Amino acid sequence: MVKLIFIALSLIVSLNAQVQHKYPDKNFLSNKNLTIIDIRTEPEWKETGIVKNSHLITFFDEKGSYNIPKFMSELSKVTNKSKPFAIICRTGSRTRLVSNFLDKNGYKVINLLGGIIYAKSTGIKLVKYK
Numbered sequence: 001m002v003k004l005i006f007i008a009l010s011l012i013v014s015l016n017a018q019v020q021h022k023y024p025d026k027n028f029l030s031n032k033n034l035t036i037i038d039i040r041t042e043p044e045w046k047e048t049g050i051v052k053n054s055h056l057i058t059f060f061d062e063k064g065s066y067n068i069p070k071f072m073s074e075l076s077k078v079t080n081k082s083k084p085f086a087i088i089c090r091t092g093s094r095t096r097l098v099s100n101f102l103d104k105n106g107y108k109v110i111n112l113l114g115g116i117i118y119a120k121s122t123g124i125k126l127v128k129y130k
Contacts, residue, residue: 019099020110024051024088024119035078035085039098040116042129044090048116049126051088056129059089059098079107086110091117 022028029036029051036051039059050056057074060066079085085108089095092115099111112119120126 019103020084021113022086022110023114024086024112024124025122026124028086029119029124034110035083036112037075037078037085037087038116039087039089039094044116045129048090048120050129051116051119051124052127054088060094081106081108084108084110086112088112088119089115091115 028034032053036054038045038050038054038056040056041058041060041062042056043062045056055078057071057078059071087095087099087102087109089098092111092113095111095115099109102109114121116126
């Protein structure tokens, strides 16, 4: 029930969202001044690898549950509302929801369309999750 409420609110918020939507490319992902947050789960990081220097902060767990206070606490350790940052997931579905939520809360978010799957398909090198 809570998940449905979150999704419904996110869809409503998306109507007024200021989120930037961008397909990842090599130059963009190698920008050392850009913080990249990977919101996937640990098994997903192990399966595909990760973008080098990305911050790994799971939003939805394997069961689809989430803990917003925990996520926000982890996020605040690596970025703040005044600095743009990008988020990535497997295909871009989860980041669309999460980026709209973050935008509603005053963050400057770049949603990486197509996620890790798109990035890999374009030849972007990922590093092994340790």
